[in-house]
Amino acid sequence: MKSTFRLLMGLAVGLVPALPAGAGRLADSLGLDSDVVQQEGGYTCVPLPPPPPPAQHSGAEGMPPLPLPAVPLRRTEKKNPPRPPVLIAKIATADKGDWATNPGDTENLLRWMAETLDVHFSSMNLPEDQIPADPREIPVLYRTGHEAFAFSPAVRERLRAYLLGGGTLILDACCGRRAFVESALTEMEQLLPERPPYLLTLDHPVFHSFHDIKPADIRYRPWARKAGAEDGVPAIVGIDIECRTAVFFFRWDVSCGWDALADSDRHHCLGHETDCSRILGANLMAYLTAERSAAIPLSKALDFADAARDRSGKFVIAQGKYGGQWKTRSAGLGMLLNAFHEQTQTPVRFERDELPLDSARLFDVPFLYLTGHQDFELTDRERRNLREYVTRGGLIFAEACCGREGFDAALRRELAAIFPGAELAAIPPTHPVFLFPNALAAVQPRPALARRLGVGDAIAPVLFGLNVDSRLGVVYSPVGLACGWELADCPHCCGLAANDALALGVNILTHAITE
Template identity: 35%
Template sequence: MKKLTSLETGTGGRVLRMAIVLSVAVGLATFAMAQQQKKTRRLGTCGPPPRKNPQRQTSAEGFPPLPLPVTPLRRSEPKAEPAPPLMMAKLEYGTTQDWNTDPGDVDNLMRHCRYELGLWYGWRHLSIQEVVANHKADKKTKIPILYISGHEMFGFNPEERAALRRYILDGGTLLGDACCGREEFRRSFMGEVSRMFPDRAFDNLELDHPIFRAYHKYTNVHYRKFEEGVQHDFQGPPQLLGMNIGCRTAVILTPWDMSCGWDEHVHPHGSRLLPGDAIRLGINIISYVAGLRQLGEVQAVTRELQAPIRRSRQRFQMAQLKHDGDWNPDPNSTQQWLRHLAVDSSLAVHFDLKGVEATPERLVNYPFVYMTGHRNPRLGNSETVSLRSHLQAGGFLFINNCCGRSAFDQHVRSLAGTLFPQQKLEKISGDHPLLRSFYKVAGVRDRQSGGQRPLELWGVTLGKRLVLVYSPHDMITHLKQVSDPYGNGYDAESCRRLAVNVVAYALQN
């Protein structure tokens, strides 16, 4: 038997033995925890957990207790900060952890919003079942953004789909992120949105979309993509896909990973935005949704008006042209237009707005045709011929660029050239009869600043009659007093006068 030394039998020995036992215990505990995490680790997690808020302590906690019978002086302790308003909920869906691929992404993005915007927004996890329960109880899910992220394919059941559709129509925004740029998630997300809204387009957002200038102005971002293990870094225009409800983009998808960027880490695989651009573009999305929140709630209610029953004379009926470029983005504003016609003039108005296709049998009963949208209307050759014949026979077409988008502007100008290749789309002069057909319009005001701005209307003239009038700046959506805060149109009073004058001119000529 080994003889114990004085060091091992004394106080130092006891400390040494205790240290060895403690080290072994810690090692065993760490190994067990690692094994347990390995067993319970589920699909998808690729980022660290959210950072913890710093623990507060009062000044008294730093001192030892006072000896009795001394009584400490009373003082008021600082109150905890109130909870911030919720901006985003991270949607818990499916049966795996794939919904939470980056546990700290939203938390970190909210911190950056507080630092850069000076606005403190909160977030939370939200189960898809809670959204379904709200829908069944006819209650609104009032969180502005529902955020979905993941790697793998997924699908919603009919109840979940119906609840999310109702949430979007009620003014909410659905935001999707293909973590690590995974194609499986992108295809699933787009497929689910198409099932919710089969008649709406889900397209790339144009570079002049307000999201790309809501706070930071963006024309290029930094991408990183791995192909067969080789890293490629490059710059290009930002790529987001969106679907519109009215004048707001209510569904947004980033096919390039931004969640890892919000969490400020990257991986040697996948396709992503680098963290700086991901964070700044995320702040833009938050700013865009916050700015359009009121508009979304107003557009959630379509106001239908009715004319008095006792009115025997013939009533004016407006037709709105159907096409593939989001033909009816804001029905509320069109109803307000009809209301102004009835109230401001002696015109008997039929408030049942008709959506019509560009065919001879559908156009023949409607002398006044209204057209608006966001994207390329994609009218076919037969539709163009029918519309030209209708205008040559005495019809009138008014086109309004809803939200003033450049893509719609380009396609409308091209359409005008196709309709009447022998006539030019020309700017309407300030002394044209249209500007005094009912109201005398000497000037207009800007919607954002309230100051005077130039009026810009374009038209095509056959003989001495305007048959087509085009406004490249929105003059209809603000008739309901609430509109896209990023739009470039005229103020409500200018819109009202111009809208009434356009109809009055068409009926007089």
């Protein structure tokens, strides 16, 4: 199967006739084949060199300098305050005329944030061969430019380790240049080939981490609109690691806005308006600072393991693989199984598997787990397989990881197509799934969910169910559970606190085993 990147690039140059819905929407936002992009070489944001200083002559030329006074003058000016901690480092290469076209972009953004938001960080330039192994030294790396670029294999290896270790990479196509866009997409694919890029939608936490960004706040410069950018529609490409977006790629420029650089006869910027660039930058920094402590989940060393390799006598749980981000918390399910054994002492041996939704092996497992963040679309074969799976007695448990609206809408749409006429309805509080082995009359929401719902520290638990042949064939949680299963400090998760997420998960497993 072609990667998302190849599909996007193929569409941009007219090589691919049709695309899946998600990839098509992403490619449509890139505008790589527009007439405006073809003319970009005639315009630049590179500043003109300063004029030479005028020659100065005075009658005092040639005179020796005046002697210092015998008593030094008292210094009355205030000392400079200590430099704030470094949040972001701008990746520097040998071609300073490329990566430093907007030399004040990060400093100006951080200065604006200090003046308007009273948050204080600093930035620095960093040669690309000095990327730190520990992202706690420099949490965010930033690469901008006009021209095509490629990281060396050694730099790419260090950068991949940096991202997997909790760091973040921001890519900005300065002035919206096509050469940089193509290089950025290539590098994203090579850095994390197992994690496809996707277009961030307005339900992503980065749009609400400080300013509550609405469609009316997404505004582009005139030349970006001519190239295909659409006001109200964000065009930021991301790559997620677990529940954290680790790579942000701005196809439409933000650096000129951060540097407060206006359009002119010699500068036609394909980017966001200045105010829009600033609020996006502020939200991005707020998102990243909140995620710093959550980048490495506590559960990495606590994953579930069953030493017995023989599957006989085991209750097999499969995680469904589909054409999207199907695996959001890598250790969550294992942590839930640990909690189940510890709490219930039930002599049940588990086996985990990862299966494509169109696989015939699906019918060998009684429990199927589906999760994700974004919108997705199943194939006809996957839909037929899932319908037959449930009809033959299988149970689907689905969870909108972090309570994300994109997955919620997609799952409801797909279930309606798979089971026409069946209703996905709220499971009543008297159902055993809320009562055994844990009686759950109320649960604690995470702070992000409490803010979304406008509630305090207790809510009624909510699950939805879909009955097939008078049997509960689908159980669905519209709020996140897996972050709680992993004991992860996920600041933007609209889900349940760890103890209640584990308790509800144990109840769901118990229901699946006993029914």
